[in-house]
Amino acid sequence: MQILDGKSLSQKIEHNIKNQVQELQTKGIKPSLAVILVGDDPASHSYVTMKAKACQRCGIESITKRLVSSISEESLLLEIENLNNDNLVHGILVQLPLPKHINTNKILEKISPKKDVDGFHPFNAGKIFYGLDSLTPATPKGIITLLKEYKIDLVGKNVVIIGASNIVGKPLAALFLNENATITLCHIYTKNLKEHTLNADILCVGVGKVNLITQDMVKEGAIVVDIGINKLESGKIVGDVDFANVSQKTSYITPVPGGVGPMTIASLLENTIKATQGNI
Numbered sequence: 001m002q003i004l005d006g007k008s009l010s011q012k013i014e015h016n017i018k019n020q021v022q023e024l025q026t027k028g029i030k031p032s033l034a035v036i037l038v039g040d041d042p043a044s045h046s047y048v049t050m051k052a053k054a055c056q057r058c059g060i061e062s063i064t065k066r067l068v069s070s071i072s073e074e075s076l077l078l079e080i081e082n083l084n085n086d087n088l089v090h091g092i093l094v095q096l097p098l099p100k101h102i103n104t105n106k107i108l109e110k111i112s113p114k115k116d117v118d119g120f121h122p123f124n125a126g127k128i129f130y131g132l133d134s135l136t137p138a139t140p141k142g143i144i145t146l147l148k149e150y151k152i153d154l155v156g157k158n159v160v161i162i163g164a165s166n167i168v169g170k171p172l173a174a175l176f177l178n179e180n181a182t183i184t185l186c187h188i189y190t191k192n193l194k195e196h197t198l199n200a201d202i203l204c205v206g207v208g209k210v211n212l213i214t215q216d217m218v219k220e221g222a223i224v225v226d227i228g229i230n231k232l233e234s235g236k237i238v239g240d241v242d243f244a245n246v247s248q249k250t251s252y253i254t255p256v257p258g259g260v261g262p263m264t265i266a267s268l269l270e271n272t273i274k275a276t277q278g279n280i
């Protein structure tokens with residue numbers, strides 16, 4: 001069993017990004033990411049802080065706009081419009097989830113597709129499905145980058161993804177499909193989950209349920225990618241996979257923490273550079 005070490009790859013990527021930032025600075029360009037955080041969800045606060053720190057490490061300017069949860073949809077749309085029109089801002093990210101009174105799709109559609117570093121705008125989502133170059137959602141992008149770093153061949157592989165969100169599962173399915181893998185996308189209405197997971201050469205799980213994947217659900221030699229982030233009462237962070245037991249059967253597995261999480265951040269930084277260079 002080999003660990004897919006997202007932490008060390010993310011450090012390598014950050015090193016490259018630092019160099020790209022320096023090159024842009026010689027042209028008088030300072031890459032800049034605006035992050036909008038609405039309300040006081042503790043998990044969102046912690047993710048946003050991690051993103052800002054990563055920007056700082058790489059010399060990317062980051063502006064975090066903290067807005068009260070009672071903000072109107074109209075005011076939030078206006079905030080985005082201002083950032084769209086600000087030439088000094090290259091990337092815009094609205095941390096999700098948003099409060100219930102705000103229509104998330106309407107907000108995401110307001111972000112200029114050229115500044116959409118999360119790749120959540122329907123224009124970018126469509127480009128991903130067509131296999132066109134685009135700003136790609138950070139978690140799926142990070143997963144593919146990590147698998148490729150370990151020279152894992154994806155062609156014709158049975159890839160089973162559990163969790164069909166717009167943020168992770170759906171774009172991840174599209175990216176694997178673009179690599180000519182065979183995709184099964186499972187979700188809460190999927191019957192006989194184990195029948196699917198046992199067929200997986202590559203199993204990706206991201207639903208936020210501790211120990212959802214147990215040893216009996218995984219094929220011998222499979223590759224397991226754990227996208228889950230769960231905080232136990234003890235404060236310990238774990239994924240959705242029973243790591244201690246499942247890892248005995250896998251050829252490769254991502255740890256939590258230190259697997260997909262740091263790759264998500266690194267991919268966001270890559271997207272910010274791409275948006276700054278304007279080559280999208």
Ligand code: GUN
Nearest residue numbers: 093094095096097118167
């Ligand atoms: N909430 C959970 N994951 C993400 C993400 O990747 N981007 C944003 N903007 N919000 C999230």
